[in-house]
Every structure is written in C-alpha cells, then in structure tokens.
Amino acid sequence: MKKIVCVAIVGKGNNPLFIQDFSSSITDENKLKLHYIVHCSLDIIEDKPGSNKKLPSDMYLGLLYPTEDYKVYGYLTNTKIKFIIVVLDTSDIKDSDLKLFFKRLQTLFINTTSNPFYKPNSKVESKKFLQEVTNLVPSL
Structure with a gap:
C-alpha cells in the first residue's frame, strides 16, 4: 500500500506547478x-518560523498539519518553491526518509526546469517528470 497520496509543487506566487494524486481509489471528491x-498548507508554510528568512538553514519544514486521514509535510527551497506531500495518517515515516524524498524530488524538479524549453513559473507538464515522480513515490 502506498504511503503517499499526493505530491504537489507550488511556485513562488503560490501558483500550482505540479499536483499529482497517487491514491489507488481516488474519487473526484477525494481529489478535490x-x-x-x-x-491550506500554503498558509501554514508562510506562518512557519524561518520560512520568511532569505536562506533558511534547513529547507525541510516537517509536519505542517495532520487531518483525519492524512498528514501533510512541507519543504521550502531558497527560491520559495514549495514541495508538499500528503501521506496516509497511518503511515509511520521517519524525518530522515522524508528529507531524502524531498531532496530527490527537488533534484527531479531542477533537472526538469533546467530544460531551455521550460517556461519559468509555469505548470510542469513533462511526461518524463511525471514518470520519475511516480517511480520515486514508492521509495518512501
């Protein structure tokens, strides 16, 4: 059973760059x-201490908040790109594993957005990026 149900990357202006659901039984209601x-996690990221600094010492923000069914974790880059993952509440995941996952996700994002044909601050629609993220999700 997959632990991660959603991966999101949000731009500097809080515009969604990438949102993908990984739950096997996702309905339109659950997707919404x-x-x-x-x-909602974007507000929490902005309120987190250290997220307004120019260069945070640790980009991993940790647990942003739990819901009834999920836990939400965040990661903020020095360019204010936000990485958010939503995991099942029953998942017991170590912070070290989450940090590693976020670093790998950031590397994939950097490799994709370094493409000269990528328009900065636009949605990531690369099939290769989606496939690489899909391959990365089970590693957690």
Whole structure:
C-alpha cells in the first residue's frame, strides 16, 4: 500500500506547478479534498518560523498539519518553491526518509526546469517528470 497520496509543487506566487494524486481509489471528491489540503498548507508554510528568512538553514519544514486521514509535510527551497506531500495518517515515516524524498524530488524538479524549453513559473507538464515522480513515490 502506498504511503503517499499526493505530491504537489507550488511556485513562488503560490501558483500550482505540479499536483499529482497517487491514491489507488481516488474519487473526484477525494481529489478535490487533496487539492484543498495542499492549498491550506500554503498558509501554514508562510506562518512557519524561518520560512520568511532569505536562506533558511534547513529547507525541510516537517509536519505542517495532520487531518483525519492524512498528514501533510512541507519543504521550502531558497527560491520559495514549495514541495508538499500528503501521506496516509497511518503511515509511520521517519524525518530522515522524508528529507531524502524531498531532496530527490527537488533534484527531479531542477533537472526538469533546467530544460531551455521550460517556461519559468509555469505548470510542469513533462511526461518524463511525471514518470520519475511516480517511480520515486514508492521509495518512501
């Protein structure tokens, strides 16, 4: 059973760059709920101490908040790109594993956005990126 149900990357202006659901039994209602959870986590990221510093010493923000069914974790880059993952509440995941996952996800994002044909601050629609993220999700 997959622990991660959603991966989101949000731009500097809080615009969604990438949102993908990984739950096997996702309905339209659950999909909307996950998008809402990701959106709500943006407020928490802005309120986190250290997220307004120019260069945070640790980009991993940890647990942003739990819901009834999920836990939401965040990661903030020095360019204010936000990485958010939503995991099942029953999942017991170590912070070290989450940090490693976020670093790998950031590396995939950097490799994809370094493409000269990528328009900065636009949605990531690369099939290769989606496939690499899909391959990365079971590693957690």
